[in-house]
Structures are given as C-alpha cells and as structure tokens.
Amino acid sequence: MKKIALFITAAMLAVLAACGGGTSDSENPAEIRILESGGTSGESIDAGYGKPFTDATGVKLVREQPGDLGKLKAMVQANNVTIELMEIGGPGVEQARADGLIEDLDWDKINPDPMIEDAKLPYAFGFQSFALYLAAREDVKPVETWQEFWDTERQPGKRALPAYARYILPAAALADGVKPDELYPLDIDRALKSLEKIKDDVILWEAASQTPQFLDSKEAVYVATWDNVFAEDGYQVSYENGIWNISYFVVPKGSQNPELAYKLLHEMSKVENQVTAAEVVPIAGPSPEILEHLPASIISRLSTSPDLQKTQAATDRLWWAENGEEAEARWQDFKLKNF
Amino acid sequence: MSAPQVSGSRVGGVRHRHENSSLLIPGLVVLGLGFLIPLALLLPDSLKPDDFGFGAYTRLFSESIYLRIVGNTARLGLIAAITCLIFGYPLALWISRLGPRAKILALVAVILPFWVSILVRTYSWIVILGQEGMLNKSLMKLGVIGEPISFLYRELGVMIGTINILAPFFILPMVATMSSIDQRLTDAALSLGASRTQAFWRVYFPLTVPSLISSFFLIFILTLGFYVTPAILGGGRVPMLATLLEYLVSVAVDWPLAAALSFFLLLATLVLFLLAALLAKVSRINRWREKNG
Numbered sequence: 001m002k003k004i005a006l007f008i009t010a011a012m013l014a015v016l017a018a019c020g021g022g023t024s025d026s027e028n029p030a031e032i033r034i035l036e037s038g039g040t041s042g043e044s045i046d047a048g049y050g051k052p053f054t055d056a057t058g059v060k061l062v063r064e065q066p067g068d069l070g071k072l073k074a075m076v077q078a079n080n081v082t083i084e085l086m087e088i089g090g091p092g093v094e095q096a097r098a099d100g101l102i103e104d105l106d107w108d109k110i111n112p113d114p115m116i117e118d119a120k121l122p123y124a125f126g127f128q129s130f131a132l133y134l135a136a137r138e139d140v141k142p143v144e145t146w147q148e149f150w151d152t153e154r155q156p157g158k159r160a161l162p163a164y165a166r167y168i169l170p171a172a173a174l175a176d177g178v179k180p181d182e183l184y185p186l187d188i189d190r191a192l193k194s195l196e197k198i199k200d201d202v203i204l205w206e207a208a209s210q211t212p213q214f215l216d217s218k219e220a221v222y223v224a225t226w227d228n229v230f231a232e233d234g235y236q237v238s239y240e241n242g243i244w245n246i247s248y249f250v251v252p253k254g255s256q257n258p259e260l261a262y263k264l265l266h267e268m269s270k271v272e273n274q275v276t277a278a279e280v281v282p283i284a285g286p287s288p289e290i291l292e293h294l295p296a297s298i299i300s301r302l303s304t305s306p307d308l309q310k311t312q313a314a315t316d317r318l319w320w321a322e323n324g325e326e327a328e329a330r331w332q333d334f335k336l337k338n339f
Numbered sequence: 340m341s342a343p344q345v346s347g348s349r350v351g352g353v354r355h356r357h358e359n360s361s362l363l364i365p366g367l368v369v370l371g372l373g374f375l376i377p378l379a380l381l382l383p384d385s386l387k388p389d390d391f392g393f394g395a396y397t398r399l400f401s402e403s404i405y406l407r408i409v410g411n412t413a414r415l416g417l418i419a420a421i422t423c424l425i426f427g428y429p430l431a432l433w434i435s436r437l438g439p440r441a442k443i444l445a446l447v448a449v450i451l452p453f454w455v456s457i458l459v460r461t462y463s464w465i466v467i468l469g470q471e472g473m474l475n476k477s478l479m480k481l482g483v484i485g486e487p488i489s490f491l492y493r494e495l496g497v498m499i500g501t502i503n504i505l506a507p508f509f510i511l512p513m514v515a516t517m518s519s520i521d522q523r524l525t526d527a528a529l530s531l532g533a534s535r536t537q538a539f540w541r542v543y544f545p546l547t548v549p550s551l552i553s554s555f556f557l558i559f560i561l562t563l564g565f566y567v568t569p570a571i572l573g574g575g576r577v578p579m580l581a582t583l584l585e586y587l588v589s590v591a592v593d594w595p596l597a598a599a600l601s602f603f604l605l606l607a608t609l610v611l612f613l614l615a616a617l618l619a620k621v622s623r624i625n626r627w628r629e630k631n632g
Contacts, residue, residue, distance in 0.1 A: 070589030163575040204575030339576040
C-alpha cells in the first residue's frame with residue numbers, strides 16, 4: 001500500500017516537472033505573442049499589421065487577451081515573460097514604467113515611418129488613438145453630449161459607463177459643464193458630485209464588447225463605449241464630444257525577442273498598414289498623414305479627425321500618472337457608498 | 340459534516356492508522372505544492388514594510404472602505420445561508436421521505452445543475468432576469484407588473500444567482516443526515532403522546548442540528564469567496580471580497596494589500612469553520628446530556 005502511494009506521488013511529481021519544463025527556440029521562433037485588448041481592435045491588428053509582418057518575416061502573430069497590469073507584473077516577477085509586446089492605455093504606461101515593468105525602446109531599430117509626437121515615447125509606441133463615444137438605442141432620444149447622457153428626465157433609463165476611474169470621472173466632469181480643454185487638472189470632487197446625480201441609473205462595464213448587449217437586451221438606453229457600437233447595426237451613435245486617448249505597445253522587461261517586436265512595431269508605423277486597420281474599425285494609427293489616405297466616411301468617425309478633435313477632451317497621461325492612485329481610491333470609495 | 344456516528348471498530352487501530360496515513364501523501368503533495376507553499380510565499384508580500392511595521396494590514400484596517408466591503412460580503416453570505424436554510428431544509432426533508440426511486444430522481448434534479456458550467460448557469464440568469472427576460476415578460480403578460488423589474492446589476496440578482504449555485508451544497512448533506520435518522524424515533528414520540536409539532540421540534544429537528552450548522556456555515560464561507568456570479572450579475576455595483584481582490588491584483592496592482600486581504604479572508608474562514616465545528620459539538624453534547632439525564 002505504501003509503495004503504491006509513493007509511486008503515485010512520484011508519478012505526479014514527474015507530471016508537474018514535465019509541465020514546468022517547456023522549452024522554446026528563441027533563436028528562430030515560429031510565432032510572436034502579443035497581449036492586446038481584443039474585440040474589433042484585435043481584428044484590425046490582424047488585418048493591418050499581422051499580415052504584412054508575417055509576409056515580411058515568416059513569423060506568425062498570435063494575439064492574447066485581455067491584458068492588465070497585474071498580468072504584466074506577474075510575468076515580469078516570475079521571470080517568465082511569454083509575450084513580446086503588450087497594449088496599455090496611456091496612464092497605465094506611466095504606472096508600468098514607475099514599477100519597472102517595461103523596457104526602453106530602441107527607436108533606431110524600430111526605424112519608424114513618421115509618427116505624431118505623442119505616440120513616440122522613449123518607452124512606448126503609440127499605435128492607435130481611440131475615443132470613448134456616446135451611443136443610444138434605436139427607440140430612444142439620441143444622445144450627443146455628456147449633459148444629455150446625464151439627463152435622466154430628458155430620457156429615463158439606465159446608462160452604461162466604463163468601470164474605470166480614468167474614463168468615468170472625466171465623463172462625469174464634462175457632464176457637469178467642465179470645458180473639454182479645461183478638463184485637466186481633473187476636479188475629482190466635482191466629478192463625483194456629478195456622478196451622484198445619476199448613481200441609481202448607472203451600470204458599469206469592464207469590457208466595451210458588453211455594451212452592444214446592454215442596448216440589445218434593453219438593459220440600458222445609453223452607453224459610453226469604444227469600437228463596438230456602430231450605426232450600421234442600428235444604433236444611434238455620436239462621435240462628437242468623446243474622450244480620446246492613445247493606446248500604446250510596450251516591451252515587457254525580460255522579454256525574449258525584442259528584435260522581432262521592433263519589426264512588428266515598424267509595420268505598425270507604416271501608413272498603408274494603418275489605413276488597412278482603420279478600414280476594419282475606425283481607429284487612427286500614429287501616422288500624421290493617415291487622414292490623407294482615408295475616405296471621408298471613415299475620417300468622420302476617427303477620433304483624430306480635425307472636426308471631432310475640436311469637440312473632444314484629451315486624456316492627460318501625466319496627470320493620471322501623478323494622481324491616478326488617489327482618483328482610483330476615491331472612485332472605489334464612491335462606488336461602495338452609492339451603489 | 341456527515342451524520343454523527345461513532346466510528347467503527349477500534350481493533351488493530353494502530354496498524355490501520357499507519358496504512359491510512361501513507362495514502363494521504365499524494366493529496367498532501369498536491370496541497371503543499373499547489374496551495375501551502377504559494378500561500379507561504381504570499382506572506383512576506385502582505386508584510387511589506389510601512390510606517391507602522393504591520394505591512395498592508397495597517398491599511399486594511401485603517402481605511403474604512405475595505406472593512407465595509409468585508410462587512411458587505413459577510414452580510415450577503417448570511418443572506419445566502421439563511422435563504423438556503425429556509426428553502427433547503429423543507430426540500431431536504433421532503434426528499435428524505437420519498438421512496439427509493441423517487442428519491443434518486445429528486446437527488447438527480449438537485450445534482451444535475453452541477454454538470455453545467457458555472458459560467459453558463461450565471462449567463463442563463465441574465466437571459467431569465469433581464470429587462471426583456473423571460474421572467475419580466477411572463478409577469479407583464481400575466482399582468483402582475485406594469486413595468487419590468489430590475490433584477491440584474493444589483494444585490495437581488497447576485498443573490499439569486501449565488502443561492503441557485505450554492506443551494507445543492509446545503510441540500511445534499513441535509514438529505515444524507517435526514518435519511519440516516521431512524522423514522523421510528525418520531526413514531527415512538529407520537530405513541531408516547533407527543534403532538535406532530537412536538538415530535539418534530541423535540542425529537543427530529545435536534546437530530547438534524549449538527550448537520551444544519553455545518554451546512555449553514557459551508558454556504559456562508561463559500562459565499563465569502565464567491566467570484567464569478569457576483570462579477571457577472573453585479574454589473575460592478577455589488578462590491579464583494581473576491582471582486583475587490585481581482586481589482587487589487589489586476590487593476591490597482593496593489594499586491595501587498597491583496598495578500599493582506601487574502602490572509603484576513605483565510606483567517607476569518609478558519610475561525611468560522613472552528614466555530615461551526617464547536618457549535619455542532621456543543622449541540623451533540625447537549626443532546627447526549629438530555630438523553631442521559
């Protein structure tokens with residue numbers, strides 16, 4: 001009996017050892033793994049950048065999702081970085097850098113085509129500009145401003161907002177009448193007071209892909225969303241007055257093959273690839289010339305189009321790096337007290 | 340958790356015990372590698388130095404928000420356990436008195452949902468409880484309500500989903516206990532002049548109390564760490580310990596605090612578990628005293 005028990009133990013240890021000991025050929029990899037936010041944006045990466053990258057290098061692009069800072073920290077701390085690039089929003093980039101989780105980029109090796117200034121950080125490659133925009137169900141009053149979004153008398157019903165402080169607080173401040181170009185430094189008190197007015201009518205989402213479902217199931221009348229709710233599908237969409245942000249790719253500390261990552265980033269800097277991506281989903285790549293290459297129908301929905309930029313509020317990455325922790329804590333506290 | 344029973348023969352106990360303990364080794368290895376060692380590695384994280392020397396525990400107990408989430412979770416756990424008790428006890432009683440064939444059918448009906456993924460079951464509740472869901476549509480068609488009721492994205496929806504998934508953990512041990520109780524005890528009480536109510540409360544019910552206590556605490560403890568259902572049905576509006584942990588680990592990347600909270604949860608669970616065991620024991624001793632004058 002004892003022998004059998006010992007045998008089973010040994011067998012299990014062997015299995016565990018075998019699981020842990022996977023090897024990979026980093027000299028000549030067959031694939032590159034990246035962590036990105038998925039959804040339609042992920043599809044645009046495949047079409048716009050994955051295909052030309054594979055054509056040029058013979059290496060397959062594998063997308064994983066979702067990515068969050070916790071996952072990045074776990075990989076770096078365990079010294080087991082399985083991805084070459086990770087997508088993070090602007091404020092997250094600063095936090096990852098402060099925590100020592102990402103490498104500086106070698107821009108000479110990336111050798112990019114021209115890029116807008118904001119997208120070219122020493123430690124991050126800004127690959128797309130996107131905006132949180134407003135959308136309504138077909139059978140309710142359309143929504144074009146944050147004030148209308150907040151006005152529960154004009155249109156009763158639930159509103160779905162992102163669960164993240166860095167989007168919901170700016171939206172609340174704008175709804176209270178803060179001008180888009182005066183949004184930062186963000187007045188957290190004012191934002192929370194504004195949120196208190198609609199607290200009983202708020203649903204929070206964690207992934208933008210939940211938002212069409214909220215509208216379809218009539219769970220919500222309005223949603224603030226990105227990249228997932230389109231006029232073609234019968235929703236009322238307004239790209240004006242959005243809150244725009246840049247999404248970056250970073251190289252995790254201790255990643256296996258940065259050279260390959262640089263080659264993929266190089267593809268992302270090419271305007272023709274960005275055009276292909278924008279045709280999949282209206283998100284702007286970092287080329288200053290991209291608008292010249294796109295039809296008006298797509299430009300009118302791009303967060304970087306000059307007309308929309310006039311109405312939009314930008315996200316101040318550095319303010320969030322400085323004050324993000326406090327804002328997050330206050331938002332969590334608010335949620336607990338009011339929801 | 341099983342029915343109170345005096346363990347079998349004690350003859351040759353030493354030799355038996357020896358063999359039994361070697362059979363534990365595989366389980367202990369898995370538990371050690373997969374749980375105890377990672378847990379030990381987490382401890383220093385929770386004690387990362389701060390101004391007072393108690394690591395993240397200082398923040399855990401000084402910032403009211405965390406304690407309030409702990410309190411909120413405990414309250415929901417209590418609601419879940421009490422609801423399971425109210426609905427589960429009569430159901431278990433009914434099942435335990437069925438004939439053998441009907442009993443198997445009833446037990447299968449209780450166990451069947453276990454075979455369906457918890458995610459699928461939770462999303463099914465969205466279909467049923469939504470504004471345009473089956474329940475609201477039926478109630479409106481029947482004219483019971485004029486406006487759809489909001490079940491989802493609040494505590495009500497979370498509780499419905501949680502109780503639905505945890506209820507078998509209450510019902511199954513209760514059925515096992517009740518089935519092992521000798522029916523003749525109630526008959527004897529009746530023949531000695533007790534009314535049906537008296538026979539139930541003074542003879543039958545006390546025999547189920549130890550199992551009832553442990554099942555009650557089991558539901559409570561399982562709710563404390565419940566994640567999937569509150570995360571999906573809560574719509575970010577029902578803060579509970581497990582969703583707070585997820586936030587601390589992935590979004591805020593505050594691992595020391597997450598570690599401190601985990602240890603607090605573990606300790607609280609252990610204390611409750613011991614309390615449940617103690618209560619069950621006390622009720623058993625009381626019964627023994629009553630029986631033996």
